[in-house]
Amino acid sequence: MTTDDLDLAAAADRLEALICEIGHISADDPSFGRRVNLFQAGYADSLATLQVIAQVESDFGIELTEEDLFDPRFGTIDGITAVAGERRAASVVAHPPGKD
Structure with a gap:
């Protein structure tokens, strides 16, 4: 397991605890789990979504885009974590540390 995998697992743990x-x-x-659609199953509403977004952006050091929020995976804990991990990876590629 890589450091990134551990970071994603820890972020998923925090997200699950928040939800x-x-x-x-x-x-x-x-019925609850990391692969359950939180919105369809009634575990999250619009206020919860705002809290989830704030937590994810803080944990990953990113700003989620509208595209991220409408990604079909954004309904589950595993999916949210995957989307955020991809956004973080893309931002590191676009702005590598020490290159500013």
Whole structure:
């Protein structure tokens, strides 16, 4: 497992904890998981979405684009983490550290 994989796993853990907290989701909820569409299943609403966006942007040091938010993967914890990881990778390629 690479450092990036660990970072993504840690970010997914934090995102899952945030969603459980704001959605009052119990740990023993059999329907909840990282691959469940949070919006279709009723675990997240528009206010939760704003909190998720803020958390993801903070964790990854990125600014999500409209394209990111409408990506079909953005409905699940795993998908949100993947989209954010790709956005971070793209921003590092566009602005490599030490090249500013």
